[in-house]
Amino acid sequence: VSAGEQRRWTLNDFDIGKPLGRGKFGHVYLAREKRSNHIVALKVLFKSQLQQSQVEHQLRREVEIQSHLRHPHILRLYGYFYDQKRVYLILEYAPKGELYKELQKCKHFSERRAATYVASLARALIYCHGKHVIHRDIKPENLLIGAQGELKIADFGWSVHTFNRRRTMCGTLDYLPPEMVESTEHDASVDIWSLGILCYEFLYGVPPFEAKEHSDTYRRIVQVDLKFPPKPIVSSVAKDLISQMLVKDSTQRLPLHKLLEHPWIVQNAEPSG
């Protein structure tokens, strides 16, 4: 399924296997491209639902953006095709599935595992930002695990090439930085904020500004009401990194290349990342 084959795919090119998961817009199946025997994940989206939610432009932007991204920690989108009723995304298969299920299972990750994940995500985001792509939706649900246990950022459905795009609020608010909650201008530093939220959730098992009501979560985000619970025990160097990322003023957040030199990352992340 090499990128070179910008050919017209059809469903007949694939043997469809077991369902891998179901999302809001459709299901994901294991599939094998018949000619190459290449294993892929096939996401099936219903045109009716895409139209209903007015996200067709987002999907087109995702396909366009993803066609230029090649990175070991970014899930490949090889191509797409459609029929009367559905759009199909041909995706790299991540054999170890969804990270959030892993996080639910082990409650929270060790500092070494969390730092390894954060370092690989930082490298993937440095790559994206270098191409003027901001992901804008970094959260456990959009992270998959490859065959060697490595992290893959998936679902660029919310990513953009340029900055200050409007977006409707959907899904969890926990990961939105203040400037997006207050819907002012925003730039690549939104991904630094979300990576800080993610780092906190890897270590504590819950995002830092979680609250029962949306209004409370909003308030805690814009006030950066950051608290570190006594349990589980987390090193102060880890808390230092999180505190340097969850900064209201987006220009003052720790730049991603500085994150890779932070003592917590240097002391805990696996070199391979």
Ligand SMILES: O=C(O)Cn1ncc2ncnc(NCCc3cnc(NC(=O)Nc4cccc(Cl)c4)s3)c21
């Ligand atoms: O995650 C699972 O449920 C199960 N799973 N398990 C293993 C595995 N291996 C690969 N992929 C999986 N899932 C698909 C991940 C995606 C990647 N890219 C996407 N893009 C997208 O959905 N775009 C999109 C949709 C609807 C509207 C718009 Cl605007 C944009 S989804 C896998």
